Amino acid sequence: MVDLQAVLDSIYKELTPRIGEGKVADYIPELAKIDPNQFGMAVVTVDGKIYRAGDADVPFSIQSISKVFMLTLALGKVGEGLWKRVGREPSGSAFNSIVQLEHEHGIPRNPFINAGAIAVTDVVMAGHAPREAIGELLRFVRYLADDESVTIDEKVARSETLTGYRNFALANFMRAYKNIDHPVEHVLGVYFHQCALSMSCEQLARAGLFLAARGSNPMTGHSVVSPKRARRINALMLTCGHYDGSGDFAYHVGLPGKSGVGGGIFAVAPGVASIAAWSPGLNKVGNSQLGAVALEMLATRTGWSVFGD
Ligand code: GLN
Numbered sequence: 001m002v003d004l005q006a007v008l009d010s011i012y013k014e015l016t017p018r019i020g021e022g023k024v025a026d027y028i029p030e031l032a033k034i035d036p037n038q039f040g041m042a043v044v045t046v047d048g049k050i051y052r053a054g055d056a057d058v059p060f061s062i063q064s065i066s067k068v069f070m071l072t073l074a075l076g077k078v079g080e081g082l083w084k085r086v087g088r089e090p091s092g093s094a095f096n097s098i099v100q101l102e103h104e105h106g107i108p109r110n111p112f113i114n115a116g117a118i119a120v121t122d123v124v125m126a127g128h129a130p131r132e133a134i135g136e137l138l139r140f141v142r143y144l145a146d147d148e149s150v151t152i153d154e155k156v157a158r159s160e161t162l163t164g165y166r167n168f169a170l171a172n173f174m175r176a177y178k179n180i181d182h183p184v185e186h187v188l189g190v191y192f193h194q195c196a197l198s199m200s201c202e203q204l205a206r207a208g209l210f211l212a213a214r215g216s217n218p219m220t221g222h223s224v225v226s227p228k229r230a231r232r233i234n235a236l237m238l239t240c241g242h243y244d245g246s247g248d249f250a251y252h253v254g255l256p257g258k259s260g261v262g263g264g265i266f267a268v269a270p271g272v273a274s275i276a277a278w279s280p281g282l283n284k285v286g287n288s289q290l291g292a293v294a295l296e297m298l299a300t301r302t303g304w305s306v307f308g309d
Contacts, residue, residue: 004049007301019038020037022281022282025063025262025282027163036281039294040056041201041277042275044273045273048219057201059199061197062197064114067120070121071111073136073137075229085107085119089240090239090244093113095113098169106174106177107177112236112240118188119179121187121194137193137194141207144207145206160195161192167191171187172184201264202276204264204266205266205273205276212269212271242259244285245285245292253292255299259287265277273304277295
């Protein structure tokens, strides 16, 4: 077994001169204020050991990484019936693309592009007031991370509510196709709050550990999903987790992963560890520039890959 702390230390040291690369997401005004000169990484192994580097304890806006947790809740509620509402194919287009939705009659390609995630949120809201659905997600993530201090950044949620025109367009479009059951403002209220979950790399890696460990969190003993469901969520992250950068991420990193425009990337080495990397500067397709580089270095140095040794 490689010395994971030494690997993380070397990655941090080598990337330090590059911290600040990329461009912070500025289409959400509150995210535009984030200092780009930050980098953190955390690895939690299935035997419960935690390794950290850099700003691993600094909370950041997890944005689209939250779609993995909402998807897990939705599958728990409606099971495979979810796939009537959303597809399972990579989109090959931007996370907020509108044009594809019309071609496909309001059924989004996958649960990780914005349209798909909004439909998934609508599913989780069934039988709940919006506030209750937000509470359910927050409780779920705190339970997964085993950390009651995880919060939602209200300022980020408000900022996106005021400027999320494209998301309103996507949701209205799907409502026209009857693929959204609740009022659009309610669904997006929940969606913007889920995206505004604020978590550190360590909290994120802990929360996602069940996906590396056959659906159960070995640190808490909590059984979250079946092994089969964990595999399937990982399959979706691998094929769709980085939008039209998914092929590139599979090629360079070789692990299922999910990115967010807050600069976070969550990744899974099945049977071995869960990983979170964060640096706010993004590349052209909206994924953390240094986060992806750091994960590639980690995968290379540990030999972790779902494609072979
Ligand atoms: N809240 C963001 C949005 O809807 C999430 C996008 C992302 O992280 N890729 O635009």
